[in-house]
Amino acid sequence: MILEADFRDRWRLLGWLPVYFILSHVVFAQPVAADEIPFQSTVAGYYEVRFDSQPEPIVINQIQSWVMYLQTGDGLCVKGAEITVIGGMPEHNHGLPTAPLVRPGANDCEYLVEGLRFHMAGRWELNFNIKAGDKTDTLMVSLDL
Amino acid sequence: MSNSDRLIALIATGILLSAGYFLLNDPSEQPWTRDEKKTLESLWIGNLSQPPIDSSNAVAANVNAAKLGHKLFFDPRLSVNGQVSCSTCHQPSRQFSDGMARGFAIGEAQRNTPSIVGSAYSPWFYWDGRKDSLWAQALAPLEHKLEHGGNRMAYIRFISGDEVYRPMYQELFGDLPDVSDPVRFPVNAAPGDNPEWNKAWQAMANEDQHSITRAFTNLGKCIAAYEMLLVPQPSRFDYYIEAELSNDSSKQQSLFSPDEKIGLRLFIGKAGCINCHNGPLLTNNEFHNTGLVNSAGEIPDKGRVEGERLVRVDPFNCAGKYSDAKPNDCTELRFMRSGIDLIGAMRTPSLRNLEGSGPFMHKGQVEHLSQVLDHYNRAPEAMIGHNEAEPLGLNDLELRQLEDFLNTLSSPVSTAIP
Numbered sequence: 001m002i003l004e005a006d007f008r009d010r011w012r013l014l015g016w017l018p019v020y021f022i023l024s025h026v027v028f029a030q031p032v033a034a035d036e037i038p039f040q041s042t043v044a045g046y047y048e049v050r051f052d053s054q055p056e057p058i059v060i061n062q063i064q065s066w067v068m069y070l071q072t073g074d075g076l077c078v079k080g081a082e083i084t085v086i087g088g089m090p091e092h093n094h095g096l097p098t099a100p101l102v103r104p105g106a107n108d109c110e111y112l113v114e115g116l117r118f119h120m121a122g123r124w125e126l127n128f129n130i131k132a133g134d135k136t137d138t139l140m141v142s143l144d145l
Numbered sequence: 146m147s148n149s150d151r152l153i154a155l156i157a158t159g160i161l162l163s164a165g166y167f168l169l170n171d172p173s174e175q176p177w178t179r180d181e182k183k184t185l186e187s188l189w190i191g192n193l194s195q196p197p198i199d200s201s202n203a204v205a206a207n208v209n210a211a212k213l214g215h216k217l218f219f220d221p222r223l224s225v226n227g228q229v230s231c232s233t234c235h236q237p238s239r240q241f242s243d244g245m246a247r248g249f250a251i252g253e254a255q256r257n258t259p260s261i262v263g264s265a266y267s268p269w270f271y272w273d274g275r276k277d278s279l280w281a282q283a284l285a286p287l288e289h290k291l292e293h294g295g296n297r298m299a300y301i302r303f304i305s306g307d308e309v310y311r312p313m314y315q316e317l318f319g320d321l322p323d324v325s326d327p328v329r330f331p332v333n334a335a336p337g338d339n340p341e342w343n344k345a346w347q348a349m350a351n352e353d354q355h356s357i358t359r360a361f362t363n364l365g366k367c368i369a370a371y372e373m374l375l376v377p378q379p380s381r382f383d384y385y386i387e388a389e390l391s392n393d394s395s396k397q398q399s400l401f402s403p404d405e406k407i408g409l410r411l412f413i414g415k416a417g418c419i420n421c422h423n424g425p426l427l428t429n430n431e432f433h434n435t436g437l438v439n440s441a442g443e444i445p446d447k448g449r450v451e452g453e454r455l456v457r458v459d460p461f462n463c464a465g466k467y468s469d470a471k472p473n474d475c476t477e478l479r480f481m482r483s484g485i486d487l488i489g490a491m492r493t494p495s496l497r498n499l500e501g502s503g504p505f506m507h508k509g510q511v512e513h514l515s516q517v518l519d520h521y522n523r524a525p526e527a528m529i530g531h532n533e534a535e536p537l538g539l540n541d542l543e544l545r546q547l548e549d550f551l552n553t554l555s556s557p558v559s560t561a562i563p
Contacts, residue, residue: 012257061429063268063476092420094533095429099482114479116516121184 042137045073045135048128048138051113056081062122062145063098066113070130077109078132085113102128121145148316172410173403177389184413190379193425196265201278201468201475201490202366204317205373205535213313214371215562217364223287225294226251230362231286236260237560240498241375246509248529252291255444257509260502261397263495267430268477272491272507273452274432277478279369281461284361288335296335296342297361298324298548304364318363322356329353352461362467371562375427377497380556383411387454401553407543416521416547421493427554434488436525436532440508445528447489449508453483488530501554514551518544 017087039048052067070078083102088095100115118124163258177185186192200263204210217223221230233239234248241261249252264270269273270282278472287300307322324330330353334345347353353428381400388396401409412418421429432449440441456478463475473479491507506513511520524534524546540549 028208029337052407061424063480092533094486095484097429097483098477098480100480107253117480119423121423 042139044137046135046137060118063117068113069109070113081132084129148357172407185386188426190383200470201463203469204282204366209369210367216369217368229293235261240502242502246504248407250502251294256507261372263426273448275452275455277456277463278366279372283368284365289311295334298334301357301360376559378556380554382553404546404549408546411547413533422496427496428493433533434527435504436527448489497554500552
């Protein structure tokens with residue numbers, strides 16, 4: 001009897017699955033907030049970087065700007081950094097179709113990566129060079145569009 | 146069962162298995178995968194959004210500007226000999242191109258006449274992108290000695306004296322410059338390579354030069370407002386995609402032959418055409434060196450590397466004083482790149498409406514579409530710079546199937562004036 005009751009309970013639980021499925025999509029499938037996207041460490045580990053792209057998802061053939069958040073490994077904002085970016089498609093042996101620039105953004109920690117455009121689907125690589133004070137480091141961002 | 150019966154059964158089974166194998170692997174029978182469907186949808190004309198806002202042209206979306214531009218586009222009086230209009234080379238019956246290797250108006254142009262259908266979506270104009278707006282592009286032929294061959298002073302004098310054009314212009318932009326004083330405003334004057342007109346232009350006061358040039362650029366902005374309305378209508382390819390998206394396989398079969406379907410599969414796959422010919426207009430509007438041989442006896446065309454230099458110093462560019470944009474609006478110009486890989490690079494044309502629009506390429510040096518495909522299949526060394534393309538390794542049948550597919554992209558052009 002105990003076993004039968006156990007099974008019945010389990011079947012009842014299974015009956016809740018559609019409700020759970022709907023709730024999980026409503027509750028858990030909300031867009032991830034920008035500050036929940038993990039930071040990436042630069043090659044030498046001096047900095048941590050996170051990006052918000054605009055538009056999201058990234059589209060091809062449209063000039064766009066990204067916000068770049070820059071902090072130290074200890075989570076402190078990095079101000080006044082000089083940042084350059086180059087990139088391209090290694091498989092096609094060509095660079096970006098534009099010459100993007102990075103400048104300080106509206107808030108501490110923020111920088112604006114302007115003038116990005118991707119003109120083909122496929123794998124793109126962006127290489128950031130970040131210099132703040134006496135510490136220079138690099139970051140490679142790989143995108144599959 | 147006798148041995149001969151067994152042998153017959155074995156052969157029959159083999160035939161059935163082989164037939165099944167070939168049927169399952171027939172590329173024209175294979176359904177599109179989820180990823181392929183997504184790719185096909187990205188090419189569908191239904192995904193063509195409104196043209197990007199041209200912030201350098203305040204009347205780009207103005208109906209009255211388009212109406213004036215429409216009249217100007219077809220008016221041969223806007224030329225030195227009264228015989229050349231924009232439509233001399235951009236002919237509506239030929240997809241707004243001219244069917245010749247190189248354009249011919251007053252004289253023969255240096256390059257092939259590109260279609261202007263869908264050009265509102267491009268950030269760059271001409272094969273080398275030496276103009277960054279439709280209006281700046283529209284002005285150049287008006288003063289080119291081999292095209293309309295006229296000058297801005299004469300054009301403004303003509304508009305001022307015309308009973309139809311003058312009120313249309315004034316409604317949009319206010320008063321035209323008062324050109325009644327022949328000392329201040331000569332009959333013919335313009336900066337450029339005509340010594341007499343240039344001398345007259347240089348003798349004019351700066352503010353008079355400015356007012357004439359301002360009015361001249363307003364004409365270009367009206368022509369651009371009209372040209373922005375020229376967009377392709379759905380082609381047979383688009384109806385095929387619609388049928389695919391609604392899972393209507395019988396309609397698909399009535400729209401596309403097996404060869405056309407295989408050609409489409411090659412286009413988005415093995416042939417890699419979609420790398421550059423992407424989006425609903427099948428162009429990324431970027432610049433690529435694809436190793437095209439120049440016409441015999443001619444110096445190879447420098448392409449984008451020269452266009453990039455010219456657009457930076459163009460007084461009619463987005464950042465110039467005749468532009469209506471704020472400096473920060475000119476993103477394409479601000480973030481324009483340079484580099485040796487732009488040597489010999491030309492702008493990717495749309496692949497819509499290729500049928501009847503040849504000869505092809507920037508010099509019209511390739512007469513037939515099959516020859517274009519053969520060129521990309523071989524990917525020869527570039528005369529200058531570096532050919533980005535790699536040989537495709539397609540066989541003759543595949544090349545023909547690819548061509549069959551490209552011919553499904555023909556459609557009427559919307560030319561409606563609101």
